[in-house]
């Protein structure tokens with residue numbers, strides 16, 4: 001069974017068909033990539049899957065369950081988590097604190113306890129899990145640094161860390177390596193491959209094909225709100241429709 005499946009998913013903005021009958025299927029434990037030129041509907045697709053937009057037509061199934069039109073918090077409860085850029089207030093918190101508050105059931109008291117070193121057992125476990133996640137992402141040495149002091153790439157890793165703290169089944173991520181130096185961008189995708197081996201599925205929108213193509217398992221290409229090609233990375237990159245629409249004939 002596919003972990004995610006959309007059937008004829010459509011989203012209209014004032015008559016503009018941002019998504020026009022999109023059928024996308026994601027296999028469990030894969031890195032599935034969505035590419036396409038600017039304005040082709042990639043972000044709209046992700047936002048519709050995650051409940052930020054309600055579709056006008058079509059269905060979304062996650063693990064065989066109909067999740068069409070559910071609000072973001074309900075979709076999150078199903079195990080789909082979307083990474084998001086660190087907002088300003090969170091940038092004042094340390095890296096460790098950023099991970100801790102991302103956990104599903106954390107309350108304000110945990111952060112206070114963390115600050116005043118009066119942890120209870122449960123809180124200790126939470127801190128330990130956050131540290132393990134930071135170690136896995138190789139940013140544990142930054143644990144006590146305020147997020148605003150991090151580089152762009154390090155912040156992207158914190159975003160992944162926050163997503164991981166929710167124990168997700170599927171991570172949806174929009175441009176996870178935008179503006180990240182190549183070495184760290186490769187490092188981020190190495191981590192994604194490791195996480196895939198541990199059972200997590202990734203749905204990724206990313207423009208930097210030079211870096212990501214060697215890591216991903218399957219690619220969908222969108223143009224004008226529709227899927228125009230799909231397949232293994234090498235097949236998609238040789239598809240004349242993709243070369244025409246996406247690469248502009250290069």
Ligand SMILES: Nc1ncnc2c1ncn2[C@@H]1O[C@H](COP(=O)(O)OP(=O)(O)OP(=O)(O)O)[C@@H](O)[C@H]1O
Pocket residue numbers: 013016018036037038039040041042043044045
């Ligand atoms: N909230 C909105 N209201 C009105 N139009 C929107 C809205 N969001 C997206 N659109 C339009 O829908 C179309 C698809 O946009 P979308 O952002 O999904 O494309 P994209 O492929 O993610 O582009 P990019 O690569 O530039 O991020 C565009 O024409 C865009 O202008």
